[in-house]
Amino acid sequence: MAVHIHLLDNVAINFHITGKNLPLPPATEAELRQFFMQFDVNKDKQLCKEELKRAFNSLGAIIPGYRARRGLGLADADGDGKVDVVNELDHLVRYALRLGYSVKN
Numbered sequence: 001m002a003v004h005i006h007l008l009d010n011v012a013i014n015f016h017i018t019g020k021n022l023p024l025p026p027a028t029e030a031e032l033r034q035f036f037m038q039f040d041v042n043k044d045k046q047l048c049k050e051e052l053k054r055a056f057n058s059l060g061a062i063i064p065g066y067r068a069r070r071g072l073g074l075a076d077a078d079g080d081g082k083v084d085v086v087n088e089l090d091h092l093v094r095y096a097l098r099l100g101y102s103v104k105n
Contacts (some may be wrong), residue, residue, distance in 0.1 A: 032093045035103045037061075037085060046082040047092070059101045062101040071095050 027035070040047055040090040047055070054066035061067040075083045075091035083092050 007078065025102065026100050028099070029093055029097060031103045032096050032101070033089060034075075036083075036089060040085060046080075047089075048082050052083065052092075059096070059103070061101075064087045067099075076101060 035058075036052075036055055039051045039052060043096045047067050049072055052071055053064045056067035056071070057064035060066075066076075070099045072081070072083060074095050077088050077091070078084070083089060099105060
């Protein structure tokens with residue numbers, strides 16, 4: 001996409017935006033589910049706070065520890081300090097969707 005910007009005193013700037021400069025579209029629910037699942041490194045079907053912190057860091061969160069704590073607080077329905085990927089992951093995914101994160105394929 002070519003962009004032409006006119007500035008004062010007849011000065012113009014032309015530049016070209018390529019695909020690599022464009023932001024990624026927000027992730028879908030399915031993409032985020034799959035994304036979070038890969039951070040269950042010990043394969044116990046639960047995401048602990050440290051696994052969530054790594055996931056939010058990978059998503060580009062500025063303060064991944066905060067996002068992990070917030071996501072855990074919203075998703076941990078049984079209060080065990082972990083997000084069960086079978087019963088509680090949907091709450092975490094909806095939280096990440098609201099924040100507009102993108103997932104690189």
